Amino acid sequence: MPPPVASLATSGLLLLFLVSAVSSSSLPLENGIRVVSAEKRIDLTGSIVKVFVTLKVENAASASDASQVLVAFTPTEVQHLAIVKATRAEGKRKKKAYNPLSVQESDLPTTPNGARLYSVQLSTPLKPGETTTLQVFYVLTHSLDPFPAEISQSESQLVYYRDSAVLLSPYNVLEQVTYIKMPSNRIESFTRVDPTSRAGTELKYGTYNNQMPNTYLPILVHFENNRPFAIVEELVRKVEISHWGNVQITEQYKLKHGGARHKGAFSRLEYQSRQSISGTSSFKNLLARLPPRVHSVYYRDEIGNISSSHLRTDSHKSELEIEPRYPLFGGWHCTFTIGYGLPLQDFLFEADGGRRYINLTFGCPLLDTVVDDLTIKVVLPEGSKNPQPVVPFLAEQHLEVHYEFNPIFMLAEPLMLIFAVFLFFVACIAYLHMDLSIGKTS
Structure with a gap:
């Protein structure tokens, strides 16, 4: 049985204190990058978890050109990760377009909490002092755990979902908020990490300010989900x-x-x-x-x-x-x-x-x-x-x-059919001309 929500919140605060002490030496190669603002939206309305992350990233004025932006996933998320996509916002207002970017698993070492890093390759490098907006979309499968594990015909299905109240990132995050959307109003319990609020079927964690790199604060949500699994x-x-x-x-x-x-x-x-x-x-x-x-x-x-x-x-x-x-x-x-x-x-x-x-x-x-x-x-x-x-x-x-393919081979099957029919008629003619009667020997 999963631990109580209260104990998860306590351990999460302890974990926040520990990861806040991570030195700047653990930052990736392009350590001039920082996340100015981040919005994470988690869709739990179905059996497949869909996550949308909007990142406004900035390159320091004293840094060199940045050709990639790293995103982090926990080891559990990597096991259930089905797809990762990223786009970059270019242009302004009506002329704004979101161009797809390549996402690859990074060969950099894992972070102190065991997270795996993925690299979003920028189509044009981010110059010193510039900012850009990225949208990352990923899908998790088999990440909702039914609890209770067995139910009768007339009972509704309740499931657990585990994540972090703050964005797991190898960079400093200046401002961040997380929204979690459920399929119904029936939410049995959820971890509270102030500020936390609920409005109908949606939970809001944040706004959180000045998060250190690699910060992870676990949360647990227990809710009703009767969608087809x-x-x-x-x-x-x-x-x-x-x-x-x-x-x-x-x-x-x-x-x-x-x-x-x-x-x-x-x-x-x-x-x-x-x-x-x-x-x-x-x-x-x-x-x-x-x-x-x-x-x-x-x-x-x-x-x-x-x-x-x-x-x-x-x-x-x-x-x-x-x-x-x-x-x-x-x-x-x-x-x-x-x-x-x-x-x-x-x-x-x-x-x-x-x-x-x-x-x-x-x-x-x-x-x-x-x-x-x-x-x-x-x-x-x-x-x-x-x-x-x-x-x-x-x-x-x-x-x-x-x-x-040589088009001449299109005649292979018709010729085989014609040859088979020809053999059949030859066999019929031969059968009609054969004398199979049993006669007396002289």
């Missing part, structure tokens, strides 16, 4: 490319409810009669965002086709709403398969030198789900050679497969 334990996607104009996608899912485990018996009657009360933490449908111009869509499991699905298509997107054969409670599993076809011309391109590449979205089409294990199998046409997969995770979430 849909986890794809394994997804196997098979992509079959045919140069006759079609791309066939087959996706096999092993899905589970990753929330508090269900205890006791399940009553279908109670679930149907009081859906707003019974089974509030369960889910019974999922939404898949498919490419436009999808066709030949099917949805089935081990038993056969499942009719409880709805497909909505237009020129920009296709949405498939699916419903498993039974609602999923915490700890329950189900397996199913989704298949669909796509027009080849939407995804097949030709690069310089005659090489071809197929460009498909990398990831799971099911919205608001976490994929633990993803396997992609690409089946190329007969006669393809020198395949080369490209997965630019740091740029775009896409999978490109380059390969060489």
Whole structure:
């Protein structure tokens, strides 16, 4: 059982005192950087934690040009870190634009509290005396712990979330505030670090001034979260490319409810009669965002086709709403398969030198789900050679497969079919001219 909130607050104040004594020698290479203001917004309205951090950073007048800004994550956050993105604000007012920046894990040593540093590469160096605004967005998965770990059919789900009231940073932070957004008004408890306030579903920590580098003040929030904790334990996607104009996608899912485990018996009657009360933490449908111009869509499991699905298509997107054969409670599993076809011309391109590449979205089409294990199998046409997969995770979430293909091989399958039919007719003619009767020997 997690420690009481009061003890966490006490230990947090002690930790604040300890890390405040860190000497300036622990600062990174570009020690002219300081954070003038920081705003951290934590979105806990779903099963996936989304964090938005806005940093106004300044380079000291006596320092050299800064080509990077470091952001810090605790070891626990690194284990659950799914994606990190950063942008830089350029221009003023109506002409302001946010340009994407590269984010890489830094090779600098860890900070005294064990934090891992990531480097945000600036497109243009920050000159001495200049300020700039950065926005960092990152996603954490499996970071909400159900408590109690088991609940009955009619109980709501409560979860714990752990973070810091102040921004963990390798730089001095002059002014900082943290906002935490919950999915409902039911907040069982939360760590108070003055100044702390609550307004409806939102908690505010701060404003805190003049924080030393590497300051970390742990907080614990215990709140209600009945959103679907849909986890794809394994997804196997098979992509079959045919140069006759079609791309066939087959996706096999092993899905589970990753929330508090269900205890006791399940009553279908109670679930149907009081859906707003019974089974509030369960889910019974999922939404898949498919490419436009999808066709030949099917949805089935081990038993056969499942009719409880709805497909909505237009020129920009296709949405498939699916419903498993039974609602999923915490700890329950189900397996199913989704298949669909796509027009080849939407995804097949030709690069310089005659090489071809197929460009498909990398990831799971099911919205608001976490994929633990993803396997992609690409089946190329007969006669393809020198395949080369490209997965630019740091740029775009896409999978490109380059390969060489001679159009003459498009005749391979028709010729094989013609040859098979020819052999069949030859066999029929031979059978008709053979005398298989049993006669008497003379």
